[in-house]
Amino acid sequence: MREKVDLAAKLAGFEEAFRPRIVGYYNDDKIQVAKVKGEFVWHSHPDTDDLFLVLSGSLTIELRAENVQLGPGDLYVVPRGVEHRPRSDDGAEILLIEPAGTPNTGDSGAEPTPEVEI
Amino acid sequence: MREKVDLAAKLAGFEEAFRPRIVGYYNDDKIQVAKVKGEFVWHSHPDTDDLFLVLSGSLTIELRAENVQLGPGDLYVVPRGVEHRPRSDDGAEILLIEPAGTPNTGDSGAEPTPEVEI
Numbered sequence: 001m002r003e004k005v006d007l008a009a010k011l012a013g014f015e016e017a018f019r020p021r022i023v024g025y026y027n028d029d030k031i032q033v034a035k036v037k038g039e040f041v042w043h044s045h046p047d048t049d050d051l052f053l054v055l056s057g058s059l060t061i062e063l064r065a066e067n068v069q070l071g072p073g074d075l076y077v078v079p080r081g082v083e084h085r086p087r088s089d090d091g092a093e094i095l096l097i098e099p100a101g102t103p104n105t106g107d108s109g110a111e112p113t114p115e116v117e118i
Numbered sequence: 119m120r121e122k123v124d125l126a127a128k129l130a131g132f133e134e135a136f137r138p139r140i141v142g143y144y145n146d147d148k149i150q151v152a153k154v155k156g157e158f159v160w161h162s163h164p165d166t167d168d169l170f171l172v173l174s175g176s177l178t179i180e181l182r183a184e185n186v187q188l189g190p191g192d193l194y195v196v197p198r199g200v201e202h203r204p205r206s207d208d209g210a211e212i213l214l215i216e217p218a219g220t221p222n223t224g225d226s227g228a229e230p231t232p233e234v235e236i
Contacts, residue, residue, distance in 0.1 A: 005193040026169045075123040
């Protein structure tokens with residue numbers, strides 16, 4: 001049987017920002033937790049939406065047209081192909097769902113974080 | 119631009135248990151919130167996994183072999199084809215992700231809840 005996933009316990013196991021960890025799978029998607037602190041690179045995912053759910057802290061998703069401000073319990077789906085840059089000045093913990101194999105740096109040209117299961 | 123989704127605010131808008139509301143979409147999936155109180159019908163989804171995240175309260179996912187006990191911040195993916203019955207004696211609020219069009223009653227023969235967006 002699959003195990004339940006305690007998201008807070010998984011997040012307590014690492015510190016690095018912008019290094020998502022895979023905590024499970026849903027169909028062809030990877031379910032990840034991540035910490036955000038500072039700002040990531042501008043990128044988009046040409047082939048998939050990107051699901052963000054804030055678990056703690058405060059997250060800004062910068063879009064080219066405007067910023068989306070998210071707190072705990074706020075969910076946002078970045079549509080496929082839309083450039084975005086996650087940022088948090090004070091830190092945030094998030095749940096992130098994307099298809100397995102999706103590079104976290106999208107089409108930016110930056111080196112993606114290897115996919116790591118915890 | 120898509121709007122952010124405040125899950126607690128969406129859940130405050132209705133009372134009925136086992137009547138999921140669609141709050142957004144991620145690729146071909148519907149993102150839903152639902153209230154659980156009492157027990158649902160035994161069912162499975164032959165073609166898809168079923169993602170549960172508990173937002174508040176206490177949720178039991180009964181499986182034929184054992185029960186999975188979930189509290190706030192616990193996530194569980196019921197594998198495709200696995201019979202399950204969600205239950206909560208004291209009530210729970212959950213996030214639920216399944217492909218759009220998936221009947222919430224699965225293969226049970228029970229009438230599914232119509233898909234409603236809020």
